[in-house]
Amino acid sequence: MYEILIKNIRELVPLADSEVELICDAFKSRLLKKKEHLLQKGDPSNHMRFVSDGCMKVYSIDDDGQEHILQFGISGWWINDLYAFLTKKPATLFIQSIAESTMLQIHRDRLNQLYDEVPMMDRFFRIKTQNGYVALQERTIHSMSQSAEQRYTQFINRYRHMEQQIPQYMIASYLGVTPEHLSAIRKKMSAQSLS
Amino acid sequence: MYEILIKNIRELVPLADSEVELICDAFKSRLLKKKEHLLQKGDPSNHMRFVSDGCMKVYSIDDDGQEHILQFGISGWWINDLYAFLTKKPATLFIQSIAESTMLQIHRDRLNQLYDEVPMMDRFFRIKTQNGYVALQERTIHSMSQSAEQRYTQFINRYRHMEQQIPQYMIASYLGVTPEHLSAIRKKMSAQSLS
DNA sequence: CGTCTATTTGAATGTACTCAAAAGCGGTGG
DNA sequence: CCACCGCTTTTGAGTACATTCAAATAGACG
Secondary structure, eight states: OHHHHHHHHHTTSOOOHHHHHHHHHHOEEEEEOTTOEEEOTTSBOOEEEEEEEEEEEEEEEOTTSOEEEEEEEETTOEEOOHHHHHHOOBOSSEEEEEEEEEEEEEEHHHHHHHHHHOTHHHHHHHHHHHHHHHHHHHHHHHHHHSOHHHHHHHHHHHTHHHHTTSOHHHHHHHHTSOHHHHHHHHHHHHHHHHO | OHHHHHHHHHTTSOOOHHHHHHHHHHOEEEEEOTTOEEEOTTSBOOEEEEEEEEEEEEEEEOTTSOEEEEEEEETTOEEOOHHHHHHOOBOSSEEEEEEEEEEEEEEHHHHHHHHHHOTHHHHHHHHHHHHHHHHHHHHHHHHHHSOHHHHHHHHHHHTHHHHTTSOHHHHHHHHTSOHHHHHHHHHHHHHHHHO
16 A cells, blocks of 8 residues: 555655655555545645545535536545645645545644655655646646647546546536536547547 | 845745855846747746746747737746756747846756755745645636636736736736637626726 | 436527727837 | 827627536436
């Protein structure tokens, strides 16, 4: 369970074996049943979270009660309400499992200690966040410049392995269209691919 | 010129005076005339960049030649094509001055040295990037859940000081609408505020 | 097999876009 | 100081893309 976490960190920064031990010790695992909430709006978000197995979604609910999915997370992904975590304010986002999942999480206080014990962790999260920023920026560009059909095609190409685990109406929410419209897009696409 | 940079860093992490000197030494200034490009698609992006004065825009151009503004930057903002900077690949974004501006920039190699000389710089950019990520995520949520009118209202409330320096068609581009449509929105809003 | 949830269909509506043209505004040179 | 030029903003008509709402169909699971 911890191998995948350590592998994830070592992909970006070097770690001594003693540091690995410190890290494994600091992260606690948590099992989630299908559709269980890990975080809800208003909760404090005191942990940095790593998906070691399963499938999660991060979403917000707007004033009209509409759900908007910001991110999916499968094995190897970091997910959080980063704003709530960093500011210690109540969460604005929800995090829920789509399938039975295993999380590895570290408390903020323990992480801050760890930053001093293992300075490479500062670097790790800097790089990780930078990569996350870049990915989010790319998504922003695509949502501004591409049609829903293009965005859907890109999604299934990029996250082929995720697609199976995720119901279509959630993909619609992630792409920013209604489930009805995504259905229409799929119909149009399959008609085209036949001709 | 450097005071604003140091102030910006010290807002987030502590710095010894000797470190301040190292940092000032590492950042070189660059003056930009109005509408001058700091970075164009295809260029290498080898610097971390801080706007010490003026006004800049970061944008991408899509396959149809349409410009999409990702970010504005005025005094005190960090701007970059982070993807190109981190991966050393050619830039996908453009960075251009809207008004005459002064940048402070540090080369990637020098920054990597600095991370070892001044470990707090790792932390600084971690926090800075985390904040940037949070801001971008908020923008993503708003673009999914709010009308163009709401987004415009928020923009002028939040960036009142920027608004003056930025032509309306660029704000439209940032908001993801056409200039014609933004004009219509403004007309509707002023009609409402009269009644 | 029945129930609950997810997906598909179709019609009516709405929001934003395209295109073309007019009006406004700022700076420059005569 | 005014006339002209280029760029920005406004206007309006017609169109495209996506939404809402309601209902039918399909799938999953006990």
